[in-house]
Amino acid sequence: MNTLLSASAASQPGGDGTDRTGQVLAIRGGRPLVGRVEVKGAKNLATKAMVAALLGETESVLRDVPDISDVKVVRSLLEVHGVTIEDDGEGVLRLDPSGAVSAHMEEIDAHAGASRIPILFCGPLLHLLGQAFIPDLGGCRIGDRPIDFHLDALRAFGATVEKLPSGIRLSAPKEGLHGADIELPYPSVGATEQVLLTAVRARGTTELRGAAIEPEIMDLIAVLQKMGAIISYEPNRVIFIEGVDSLRGYDHRCIFDRNEAASWACAALATDGDIFVGGAKQPEMLTFLNVFRKAGGDFDIEEDGIRFRRGGDVKPVVVETDVHPGFMTDWQQPLIVALTQAHGTSTVHETVYENRLGFTQALNKMGADIVVHPEGIASPDRRVARRALEQAAVVNGPTPLHGADVVVPDLRGGYSYVIAALAAEGESTVRNVEIIRRGYEKFLDKLTALGADFDVLE
Numbered sequence: 001m002n003t004l005l006s007a008s009a010a011s012q013p014g015g016d017g018t019d020r021t022g023q024v025l026a027i028r029g030g031r032p033l034v035g036r037v038e039v040k041g042a043k044n045l046a047t048k049a050m051v052a053a054l055l056g057e058t059e060s061v062l063r064d065v066p067d068i069s070d071v072k073v074v075r076s077l078l079e080v081h082g083v084t085i086e087d088d089g090e091g092v093l094r095l096d097p098s099g100a101v102s103a104h105m106e107e108i109d110a111h112a113g114a115s116r117i118p119i120l121f122c123g124p125l126l127h128l129l130g131q132a133f134i135p136d137l138g139g140c141r142i143g144d145r146p147i148d149f150h151l152d153a154l155r156a157f158g159a160t161v162e163k164l165p166s167g168i169r170l171s172a173p174k175e176g177l178h179g180a181d182i183e184l185p186y187p188s189v190g191a192t193e194q195v196l197l198t199a200v201r202a203r204g205t206t207e208l209r210g211a212a213i214e215p216e217i218m219d220l221i222a223v224l225q226k227m228g229a230i231i232s233y234e235p236n237r238v239i240f241i242e243g244v245d246s247l248r249g250y251d252h253r254c255i256f257d258r259n260e261a262a263s264w265a266c267a268a269l270a271t272d273g274d275i276f277v278g279g280a281k282q283p284e285m286l287t288f289l290n291v292f293r294k295a296g297g298d299f300d301i302e303e304d305g306i307r308f309r310r311g312g313d314v315k316p317v318v319v320e321t322d323v324h325p326g327f328m329t330d331w332q333q334p335l336i337v338a339l340t341q342a343h344g345t346s347t348v349h350e351t352v353y354e355n356r357l358g359f360t361q362a363l364n365k366m367g368a369d370i371v372v373h374p375e376g377i378a379s380p381d382r383r384v385a386r387r388a389l390e391q392a393a394v395v396n397g398p399t400p401l402h403g404a405d406v407v408v409p410d411l412r413g414g415y416s417y418v419i420a421a422l423a424a425e426g427e428s429t430v431r432n433v434e435i436i437r438r439g440y441e442k443f444l445d446k447l448t449a450l451g452a453d454f455d456v457l458e
Contacts, residue, residue, distance in 0.1 A: 023433040024457040025444075027421040029403065033273035033450040036305075039261050039280060040066040040091055041254025043439045045216040047074045047117055048193050049223045049252060053095035054083065054124035055201060056227055060095045060249035066257065066441040067091070069434070074117050081125070095249075102129050119150050120190070123198025126159055126172040135167040149184060149191035156180035157198050157206075179204030179243055187212040187237055187323045196220060199241035200229040206241040213237060214324040215284045219255040226250040258284045259330045260440060262292075263415050265308040266334035267450075269297045270341060270423045275450060278305040287327050291319055295338065295346075314398070316344035321352050329353055333416040336360065337423065340368040342397040349376065349392045357393045359413035362406045366424055369396040400425065408432035411439045422452055429457075 041064035051074065053060040065071060075085055075093075082101040086094040102125075118134050125132035134147075151161050154170060157177040162169045179202050184191055192212040199206035211217070211233070221231050221239075227250050230242040261280035268275040269292070282289065282301050289299060298311030316339065321329040329352035339346040340363065350356050360370040376390035403426030408414030414436045421428035436443050447454065 022431065022435070025418065025421075025430045025433050026455045026457055027403075027418065027428045027430060028453040029401070029422045029424040029426065029428065031422075031451060031453065032271045033267050033275055033422060033447075033452060035274075035450040036276040036278060037264055037446045037449065038278040039257045039264075040064045040441055042066075042216050042219075042257040042259070043068060043070055044189070044214075044257075044259070045219045046071055046254050048120060048197075048216070048220050049250075049254065050074045050078060050093070050095065051117065051120050051124060052197060052220065052223050052227070053249065054078070054081070054097050054100060054121070054128060055197070055224075055247045056097060056249040057246055058098075058249040060097075060227075061251040062093045062095065063091065063251075063253040064256075065091045065093050065254060068439055068441050069437045070117070070439065077118060077121065081121070097128075100128050102131065116190070119147055120193055120197060122150070122154055122159070122170055123157075123177075123194060123201075126154075126157075126170060126177055126198070127201040130172045132170045133167055134170070149186070149188050150194045153180070153182055153184075153191060153195050154198065156182050157202055175203075177202040179206040179241075182206065182208050184208070184210035186210070189214055189217065189323075192217055192239075193220060196224060196231070196239070196241065199243060200224050200227075200231070200247065201245075202241075202243040204243055206243070208239040208241070209237065211237045211239045212323060215255055215258065223250050223252050226252060255284070256281060257439075258288070259328065259412075261285065261306065262288045262328075262331045263334045263412070263419075263440070264446075265292055265297065265299070265306075266331075266338045267419045267422070268308040269295065269310060269314060269338040270334075270419050272310055273450070274307070274309040276302075276305055276307045280306040282306065287325055288331055291317060291327060291331075291335070295335070295342065314338060314342040316342045316346040316395075316397070318347045318349075320349040323352070329356060330412050332356070333359060333412040334419055336370070336393060336395055337363065337416045337420045339395045340370070340397050340399050340401060340420075341423070342395070344397065346395040346397070347377070347392055348395065349390065351390055354391065356413075357391055359409050359416060360393055362404065362417060363401075363420055365406075366404045366420055366428070367399050367401045368420075369399050370394065371396075402426050403428040405429040406431070408435045411435060415440060415443075418447070422447075 082099040084096040122132040160171045189212040227247040233239045256279045261277045296315040300307040357372045371394045373392045377392045401424035
């Protein structure tokens with residue numbers, strides 16, 4: 001078997017310049033995944049709510065926190081800034097920011113390499129301490145993911161931005177940050193979070209136009225409102241934030257992780273399995289469920305979760321990723337694995353990240369027939385005629401998949417490789433599996449519960 005390394009994986013060298021291979025799975029595929037898994041709070045809310053705790057003058061309690069590496073990174077960053085955190089081991093964190101202090105750049109850099117979350121510390125730290133530092137950012141390398149939107153927003157609040165060889169230093173004026181009139185050129189989730197976390201303590205009113213409105217954003221607004229913030233939103237992606245002098249702690253249960261729920265749904269479709277996802281809820285997944293049904297999937301909505309399975313043959317679909325309420329970019333990678341088993345040709349248009357279809361190279365080595373069009377292609381079924389980051393994958397099926405040796409390129413791509421290996425005949429080797437733990441709690445335990453056949457090779 002040949003070892004495959006996608007372009008995105010190749011950009012994640014180890015400290016000695018070699019490629020990281022980390023934890024390895026030997027997966028024997030060809031059997032359906034059947035059983036029940038539970039999803040906890042969303043990674044994209046839990047990590048941001050933890051940062052929000054910095055803004056409170058009293059202890060915050062966050063519930064249903066997933067045990068994933070991204071949460072551990074944020075916890076480490078909070079602790080080096082003097083926040084005391086208690087973990088009951090059951091997904092409940094108590095965060096006390098009363099001892100918050102400045103941290104040395106070296107400490108921040110040492111804990112931040114595996115995540116892009118440090119940039120969201122800027123607003124709270126500027127309010128608390130008058131300064132903040134952003135190291136070179138990590139995270140999944142699935143596109144340029146510039147931080148210009150964040151920096152422009154922080155400048156609008158009155159922050160001074162200084163670029164250093166090791167990162168970016170920010171400072172607040174003596175009188176503190178002030179409200180701002182901000183229009184995002186794109187409804188960026190991260191930039192919207194940045195504005196919310198900064199505006200709630202800024203003097204005056206902030207108007208944000210072009211905001212992201214994902215369910216996790218709405219849940220972050222709920223967290224901030226519990227803390228005493230005054231936030232309202234209007235149609236057409238407009239959010240108003242009235243700054244307040246102080247905020248208190250919160251007690252909040254995280255919204256469920258719809259990305260993980262959709263991932264397990266695609267696993268059921270790809271392996272002809274039957275998976276009940278406990279904790280999943282219909283309202284936050286309406287767009288996904290429509291596409292899942294069009295692709296030949298079936299589902300039952302129950303009080304405590306959603307059951308996913310095939311409803312017959314897998315069918316070809318045309319999908320375009322978009323910001324909420326569109327089809328999430330995080331959903332397309334596991335869906336593409338399932339579409340390799342569709343009877344016909346599917347087209348997936350990726351409009352959010354410019355490098356997110358590179359993972360399909362490894363799927364082709366496993367027997368898939370996928371052609372990536374970097375400049376995009378026309379389609380009569382498209383809702384939007386053209387996007388700046390447009391690219392497309394044409395998936396011809398059904399094609400039997402076979403085992404291969406693959407290297408995890410990023411969080412969702414890595415999950416997709418594991419599912420492809422489970423759907424394939426023969427044995428596959430999947431390397432860099434620890435990346436998947438950034439967003440999937442107890443991933444290997446859940447695979448075992450669903451009947452997956454694999455060995456862990458260190």
